[in-house]
Amino acid sequence: MRIDLAGRAVLITGAASGIGLACARAFLAEGARVGLVDRNTPPVLDGDVFAVRADVTDEPDLADGVAAVARHFGGLDVVVGCAGISGPVGRPLAETSADEVAAVLAVNVTGQILVVKHALPWLAKDPSVVLLGSDSAFTAAPGMVPYCASKGAVVALTRALAVELPGVRVNCVCPSVVDTPMARGDLGSILDAPGFPVQAADDVARQVLFLASPASRPINGQAVLADFGMSARSAFPA
Ligand SMILES: NC(=O)c1ccc[n+]([C@@H]2O[C@H](COP(=O)([O-])OP(=O)(O)OC[C@H]3O[C@@H](n4cnc5c(N)ncnc54)[C@H](O)[C@@H]3O)[C@@H](O)[C@H]2O)c1
DSSP states (O other): OOOOOTTOEEEEETTTSHHHHHHHHHHHHTTOEEEEEESSOOOOOSSSEEEEEOOTTSHHHHHHHHHHHHHHHTSEEEEEEOOOOOOSTTOOGGGOOHHHHHHHHIIIIIHHHHHHHHHGGGEEEEEEEEEEOOGGGTOOOTTOHHHHHHHHHHHHHHHHHHHHSTTOEEEEEEESOEESHHHHHHHGGGGGSTTOOOEEHHHHHHHHHHHHSGGGTTOOSOEEEESTTGGGOOSOOO
């Protein structure tokens, strides 16, 4: 399949680690030009790369970072919102503070809205936005209320942005557990248990590249749930 991403200018938030970093490598492998935006310094990557430090929860800081990347490349074709935090995963709601809830929403929800807002003036023809949602938008485990709420919001804001922004395709990918520093920090060696359904950051990067590419041209306002079919099972005893 032709993916047609060579030469495209791509901005990725959360590009210093995990899925964002895997996306950066995958876009570079396709010949794209990649702007890395993260509050941390990303590793050195081969290819046409421009990195800026910015916090997606700090609007002036993020606006400056997005503008710096867009000016460097002369516009933006693709925006990928990967920056995210899991927050107090595994903690009962009764022990979760309002500040902790706000911190998760600030990165996972407001940060995604703000990166699109500040990329808008720089978007080239037929741009694509791909946001990181999660299967936690659709299914829940105990001890994840703020994170699940934030990812449900990503699915809703994906639809809202697709409707709000004619000519801009906006989709989100919603993976189940991905082997990244975030998941390792929350789940540890559970990820290595035989048969545990875990995907690699590179798997998610391929889903992101498809949605970023003209190959997915008619797909807009959608959440792609990639969970090995875990959420498809009914309670019917057969
Ligand atoms: N790992 C999983 O199992 C999984 C599953 C589904 C969805 N996701 C989502 O994928 C995205 C990437 O997660 P990951 O697993 O690669 O995590 P990660 O911790 O490996 O990477 C997240 C990156 O986001 C950056 N970041 C966090 N807060 C930021 C902020 N305020 N400003 C700028 N950068 C910030 C971090 O510095 C880091 O580089 C997140 O949105 C996450 O919710 C992860």
